[in-house]
Amino acid sequence: HQKKIYEDVVYNDFSLSEIAEENGISRQGVHDLIRRCNKILQEYENKLHLIERFVKIREEVGSIQKLAENPQISKEELIGKVNEISHRIIEEL
Template identity: 40%
Template structure:
């Protein structure tokens, strides 16, 4: 997965756990495409300070994902729901096999949320 997309996902899931400064730098760098120099100039710090803050925040976010796995779970659920949608979008009536498979996938997802 592309680093920018991954960092955006990590930030969406775990961003509130960062300091305000780390949150702002991540937003400016990854979401608003600011350069290290632009962020440094806006905050009156060195490019190295911005770089260090970003790296620290990236490591913190990655550690949360390694421990909690929320993004992996989210992506897996999204893929399963996309499969259900494909099974049910047949322009004709879905076959009994397609319906059974869709029900099975939905049941898996429900059971995952309980456990």
């Protein structure tokens, strides 16, 4: 129930009124539910650091892409650096 309501707000951009009407609850009830969900998600993030890890991995992938686009790097050097970066990514997972 909470998941569907939260998805309607976040993914489907429904208004509180639309969600309240669809689910037979008050706008205040929807607002409180959204606030609770945000708090729960923030607590998970504080414990797991998923956003921080995602950003680090995305930066590492960007580094690999830059290396691949560099025409002046030798094949051996490219393989070595990609290997090094991929190990850092694996450690992050």
